[in-house]
Amino acid sequence: MKKIVIGIIIAIVILGGIGYLLSHSEHTTTSTGSTIQVIAAENFYGDIASQLAGNRAHVISILTDPNVDPHEYESTVQDGINVSKAQIVIENGDGYDTWMDKLLSASKNKNRIVLVADSIATRKLEDNPHFWYGVDNVKAIAAQITAALKKQDSADSSVFDENLAKFDDSLQALQTKMATIKANYANTPVALTETIFLYQTQDMQLNVLTPLSFEQAIAEGNDPSADDVAKTNDQINNKKVKILIYNEQTVTPVTTKLLDDAKQQNIPVVPVTETMPKNKTYQSWMMGQLTDLENALRSSE
16 A cells, blocks of 8 residues: 555656646747747737847737728737737827727736837827827837847847837938928918828928817717818818828718818828738838828829
């Protein structure tokens, strides 16, 4: 009987030792030399992270469809699984993607780095969470993403620094394009369906005639006041503005009427989106919209 008991004890000790070795080996594999897992709430942040990380990270973006209104997105079970595995999470904040906060709360992880654009952006406009439309904000966000990558993989710090320098250099083309538009078209009266493009119209000193309260109401999914609607319609129908900048992802009967009226009055329309279209980088997306804007302004002269 004693031999049986001793045998059982020995077996337990051996199995326990094997279990310890396996769990220790598993831990070592995931903490050294592994690909960094990054989750971005929106695909433009995911694209920026991919450019900065290169092949050192696996990046998943949750919002990828430019036809979906980001304000109305509902997260999925798969989103929750992806967030639970992430080492770095990038979200916009400022009430724009509150569903991400719920996903983070559902999978606590003290070692996970969470980057919130709202806390990083160097320039903020009132009641306007579209920080990524400000190139200066994107530079600051890219720097914080790089710092997070270096914290998760210090061995590749020099690679991340090189990627950041390359990324920053690539943004110069956008700043040059906006400077050119500003030089040629500053003070040109324009209309916006909502606040998304204000970061860039300010940089280019375009004269936005649309009431701010109208833009904010559309951006927040509310009905603008009758007075604001009347003023905005008047600006289009009496050609007080040269172009209409139209957010394709926030469409309402009010904005659709503006679009139709602008076309009827032969006012050029510049479509913009909140989510980056497929097969684009952040830089090519922004440059494409700025080029369309420049062409529209030129045709309106």
